[in-house]
Amino acid sequence: MTAQETAAYVIAQAPVPPNDPGGQGEDFGKSSPVGLVLLILFAIAVVFLIRSMTKHLRKLPVSFDEEKAAAAAPAKVKRAEAAKAKAEAEAAPEGEARSEAEPSEAKQGKDETP
Template identity: 80%
Template sequence: MSAQETVALVLAQAPGPPQDPGGQGEDFGKSSPLGLVLLIVFGIAVVFLIRSMTKHLKKLPVVFDEEKANAAAPARVKRAEAEQAERAEAAEEAENSEDGGSAKPPPAKAE
């Protein structure tokens, strides 16, 4: 045999079994009863989460109508929007007064 044939024969041989199988001993791939219990608990939790989510999604309207949303808004939200509009008007008037227009004081807050 030549040297090339010997090298090819050595490289083509399958390696022997390793001394340390890397944690894949006798019990590798087997689960314990604790694993089954844990999977069942997770399954039950997922079922309850899905039920809760469906209940919340059923409460949502199919179409979001702006007029109905404004009518259903609490009074404090409406008051906040009104105050914001007043501030915007006051800022507009302040800009106009800087341009030479007459300045009005901002409206007093009624609480």
């Protein structure tokens, strides 16, 4: 037998199956009770996440247009904004507060003097 014939014979032979078929023993493909418990816990977590997401989405406005949002804002929000603006006007120095709060009076006073 030549070297080429021997090499061809060795290459053509089927490999010997190993003793351990790579984790595919008698328990291959079977799940344990721990897997079932984890699957149920994940399902419950998904249900709670979906409920939370829908609650947060209900709080969002239908439109993000600022003019429509201001018109649809409740009176409580409008009063809070007015109180904030008033507090800012009181905190500003008197000269700036008058010019911002009463622009028509400031213009009238300037028009009367030459």
